[in-house]
Amino acid sequence: MTQTTRQILVMGNWKLNGNKAMVADLIGALKAPAAECPNVAVAVCPPVLFLGQAQTLLADSLIALGAQDVDLNSVGAFTGENSAAMYKEFGVQYVLVGHSERRTLHRESDATVAAKFAVVQTAGLTPVLCIGETDAQFEANETQAVVERQLQAVIDHSGIHAFNNAVIAYEPVWAIGTGKTATPDIAQKVHAAIRTFLAGFDAAIAAKVQILYGGSVKGASAAGLFAMSDIDGALVGGAALQAEEFAAIIRAGA
Ligand code: PGA
Numbered sequence: 001m002t003q004t005t006r007q008i009l010v011m012g013n014w015k016l017n018g019n020k021a022m023v024a025d026l027i028g029a030l031k032a033p034a035a036e037c038p039n040v041a042v043a044v045c046p047p048v049l050f051l052g053q054a055q056t057l058l059a060d061s062l063i064a065l066g067a068q069d070v071d072l073n074s075v076g077a078f079t080g081e082n083s084a085a086m087y088k089e090f091g092v093q094y095v096l097v098g099h100s101e102r103r104t105l106h107r108e109s110d111a112t113v114a115a116k117f118a119v120v121q122t123a124g125l126t127p128v129l130c131i132g133e134t135d136a137q138f139e140a141n142e143t144q145a146v147v148e149r150q151l152q153a154v155i156d157h158s159g160i161h162a163f164n165n166a167v168i169a170y171e172p173v174w175a176i177g178t179g180k181t182a183t184p185d186i187a188q189k190v191h192a193a194i195r196t197f198l199a200g201f202d203a204a205i206a207a208k209v210q211i212l213y214g215g216s217v218k219g220a221s222a223a224g225l226f227a228m229s230d231i232d233g234a235l236v237g238g239a240a241l242q243a244e245e246f247a248a249i250i251r252a253g254a
Contacts, residue, residue, distance in 0.1 A: 005207070005208065006208065007041050008040045008226060008253035008254075009043065009210050009232060009233035010040055010042050010043075010222075010234055010236065010246075010249050010253055011042075011043040011044070011128065011212065011233070011234070012043070012236050012237075012240025012241075013096065013236065013240060014047060014068075014240060014241060015068065015101070015237060017047070017241055018046060018047060018050060018241075023054055023057070026044075027044070027063070028057070029243035029244075030042070030044070030246060030250075031060075031063065034063050035061070036254075037250050037251060039254060040250055040253040041064065041233070042063045042064065043093065044064075044065065044240070045065075045068050048067060048068075048082050051065065051067065051090040051092065052090055054090075055091045058091075065090065065092045066095060067087045067096070068095075068099065069082075069095070069097070069099070069102055070082065070116055070119060070120055072116060072119055074123075084122075087123075087125065088123060088124065088125065093125060096130060096169075097130065098113035098117075098150070100130060100132060100171060110150055111153060111157070113129070113150070114154045117129055117158065118158050118162070121162060121165060127166050127167070129150075129151075129154060129167070129169065130169045130171050130214070131147045131150040131151065131168065132146070132172045132173055132176075132214075133174075135173065135174035138174055147190065147193070147194055151168075151198065155201060160198065160201035160205055161202070163202075163206075164205055164208070164209075166209065167210045167211075167212060168209060168210070169212040169213075170187065170190055171213070171214035171235060172215050176215050176237065178215075180215070180216060181218070184224045184231070185228075187225060187231060188230055188231060191211045192230045195209075195230055210232040212232060212234055212235045213231050213233075213234055214234060214236065216239075217249060218245055219245045219246075219247075219248025219251075219252065222234060222248065226252055234253075236249060
């Protein structure tokens with residue numbers, strides 16, 4: 001399947017990093033590279049506390065805003081949580097669901113992730129569904145079974161049409177924050193398998209959905225990944241905190 005109709009999307013997941021000065025510096029430094037590459041969609045996901053600051057700083061740019069997680073509930077006695085409706089007030093467009101750190105550290109099940117995906121979509125925002133296998137699952141050749149199970153949970157909950165307005169991020173857990181990027185060939189094989197799996201339900205949706213790769217993407221590795229026919233961008237952690245690295249990834253998608 002070709003990538004001709006799919007735009008490259010480069011998204012930075014800042015995780016639990018940053019302060020007001022860093023938010024201002026980083027966003028300031030990303031505006032020019034993003035503007036130079038208008039064919040690349042760019043988004044950043046700062047910690048919730050900095051969404052307001054980021055929204056103001058991004059007002060005159062094409063860089064979109066994302067959040068890293070969402071609560072299942074829209075309002076009420078849920079101490080410490082944030083709702084999709086709150087994100088909307090801050091101009092958020094994308095919300096990550098099911099990042100492996102949430103699945104592992106917060107015990108989020110496939111069913112919980114699928115429910116969060118639906119909550120984001122119902123609010124009119126775009127869920128970015130993170131999927132991927134652990135090191136042990138990779139070694140046991142279970143990658144395809146794992147990502148299909150994670151996708152199936154969303155299809156069971158919301159139906160295949162939910163992928164009409166969603167992004168998928170394939171992030172092998174063994175590559176996240178480890179410096180071990182999947183080779184373009186390994187990543188492409190999984191991305192193609194994801195698209196084939198979705199095509200079993202709806203070929204048009206499968207051909208249209210953006211599938212990002214995530215896991216130690218750097219400026220130097222991005223072009224090789226983006227050259228693959230089923231890789232439509234990157235979800236970037238560590239390198240998204242360094243303006244020059246993130247800018248290089250954006251340029252690699254142009
Ligand atoms: P990394 O993180 O680029 O630091 O590996 C990617 C992610 O967790 O989204």
